[in-house]
Amino acid sequence: MDAFDVSNKGVWYPLNLLADAHLLEYHERSKHRVNCYAPGPMGLDWATQPDPFRVFHSAPRMGLPLAADTLATRYNELRRGVLPPAQKFDISTLAILFELSLGLSAWKSYGAQRWALRCNPSSGNLHPTEGYLLCPALSGVSGGVHHYLSRDHVLEHRAAIDDPQWDEAFRGSGVLVGITSIHWREAWKYGMRAWRYCQHDCGHVIAALSYAAAALGWQTRLMEAAGDDVVTNLLGLNRDEDFCVDEAEVADALLWIGDPERLPDLERMRTALNQATWHGSANPLSPGHVTWPDIDSIQRATYKSCTREPTPRHLEPRPLPGLPALDLSFARIARQRRSAVNFDAKARITDAAFFSMLACLLARSDTPPWNALTSLAEVHPVLLVHRVDGLEPGLYVLVRDPGALPPLRQSMRPEWLWRKTGPDYLPLYLLLPYDLRGAAKLICCHQDIAADSCFALGMLARFEIALKQPWRYRHLFWECGILGQALYLEAEAAGLSATGIGCFFDDEMHGLLGVQNHNWQSLYHFTIGGAVADPRLSAFPPYEVQP
Structure with a gap:
């Protein structure tokens, strides 16, 4: 069993026990209490407020059509499990997937101030979450790794891959969406507790993608067996030269959107990535930063290695939920949230x-x-x-x-x-x-x-x-x-x-x-x-x- 001398005094502890200790310490220290809130900034430094939009400068861009209004799916159908026939994967359907999950839902203003709202909610509207598309060559979309920039509704082509193994790894049955977090965006306002909020936001995004995919007739599965290193490599998050030191992205989740019976071959994808051509460097989000060591500690403590594929759960049939008061299209309800x-x-x-x-x-x-x-x-x-x-x-x-x-x-x-x-x-x-x-x-x-x-x-x-x-x-x-x-x-x-x-x-x-x-x-x-x-x-x- 791996072990570590936590005190440098010759007392060795199993690594899993250390992770438990760091987890419990963070959980307790990040609690709000009636007489004492969790550690946070003493005030908001508006000069260093992070840019809510990550841009990869010099990466080729692919504009996406605003096609969500062509979608006929009703929200009540989705909540009752009645999905439409699966649409093909192409630039129009993928544009809808991102528009109704990670896309903007409105701009708001007060006086001279203006800010964007998105279909996915976020603590303080700070949006630490980023989304990536991994796909084979499709109609209108080049194969490789793309970053979704919600502000402009475009895909930024981060990695171009000319290797047949890449396309073959998808088995012709779906695409992957990667989810990451930039902890600094939340920590700027919320300090230590920000890591919790980044995880909440990741959950909201998983659900938002699941609903949007279902509206197109697609199933969604969390690639639970994949380890953090695998997701990091697939999304190019390990390319330190492309990111600012204090504004790194960390891997959260990888979602398979497509046929749940034909999951992709992640190892073949990693092999194909060795021949990829990477483009772009991340824009600086803030001119200054504050370090929160507890966030780094809990991220390390909750590191996930590769695990076995989970056993599929057995769900008993349930009666359908009653009809809601309003019969809204999914496109409308996703954007009016x-x-x-x-x-x-x-x-x-x-x-x-x-x-x-x-x-x-x-x-x-x-x-x-x-x-x-x-x-x-x-x-x-x-x-x-x-x-x-x-x-x-x-x-x-x-x-x-x-x-x-x-x-x-x-x-x-x-x-x-x-x-x-x-x-x-x-x-x-x-x-x-x-x-x-x-x-x-x-x-x-x-x-x-x-x-x-x-x-x-x-x-x-x-x-x-x-x-x-x-x-x-x-x-x-x-x-x-x-x-x-x-x-x-x-x-x-x-x-x-x-x-x-x-x-x-x-x-x-x-x-x-x-x-x-x-x-x-x-x-x-x-x-x-x-x-x-x-x-x-x-x-x-x-x-x-x-x-």
Whole structure:
């Protein structure tokens, strides 16, 4: 077993135990507490605010058509697993894939300030996530590695590959999308806790890509067996000469979009890359930087090596979710999604609509966004219900995997009711009937939006699996982000709005539930309600106005 002398005093520890220790240290140090927030910048240095758009200067560009409005797919079809016939992979369909997942959704302005919104949400609208396309030669698209620049809706050709092994590795059945993070973009504002938010954003992107791919009739699978080194090499992130020292990108995930029964040969792709011609160098994002060693430490601690392909999960058939209030096209709902800033404390939702939303958080075979994952559900929403007609206000939990019910009950307060509530097919349990608006506001860093909603929730993750396999810490946050993206779209379809909440007092939530150890931890919070529009802001179409 590999070992390391952590103290240079002749005391040797297995590397996996060191990773556990660094993980737990980061997790505890990055918690917000009522009397002390996690370490962050003392103030915002606006002169060093990172550029939200990464550009590879001198890389050949390929303009993409704005074709999303030609897509007929309805959102309700996707949420019920009714996908259209698979379209062919070409420049038009790939343009739609990126436009409705990582593309811009609008520009907004206030006075002289102007900023972009995207289909994928991000903490503080800072967007640490970058997207890459890896593809064989297709109609209108050269084979190789491309970076997607959302600002201009173009592909930047990072690596040109003239080797038949590259095209053969895709087996004629799909493309790959790589997801990376630039931690500095989030750390500029949020400091140590920024790494958590980068992982949330990665989860949102996985879900956004899964929905957009499904709208084109394509399935999505996370390439879970691939190690970080493999993804790093495939995306060219190991080419230090192409990046600024303090603005490196790190590998997050690799998604296969296409036939899930014919996965690509990553080793053949890596071999073909040896003959690639690389183009472009990354633009500097900031004139100055602040180093957060804890972020580097947790990134190293959660390093993932290559693992075996996971055993496919068996999903029991589930009833289809009820129809939402609005029947929207997927293109419209993907672009109208917004993160609410304030709620009106008046909007209500029916219990039927609430149950329908929750049903979409349960995995169903080949249904987005859960078709991207092959592992069992490890994150379970704990709901603080305020304004749901026909449902008693109180504390509820949605147990997304039946095998999690016994350990969840054992880890929480013994006095909880655990009363089955709602339709038979929905694993929803009432723990405590009570008005929890004050508790929701307190837990979410005293933010009114958690109390003024129809309901708020915390995402309780099986943290113990990360202590055994530290790379799963990242995957738990991704699962939270995927849940969040599903809730965003469900809120829009219900005529409401939603917002993810990264600022919450971790242990206040645990104290409410009675969680006393690290078997379970709350990793993300969320809230849905009636948004209050800000009349001071002006909005513009995404690709008709440039700053």
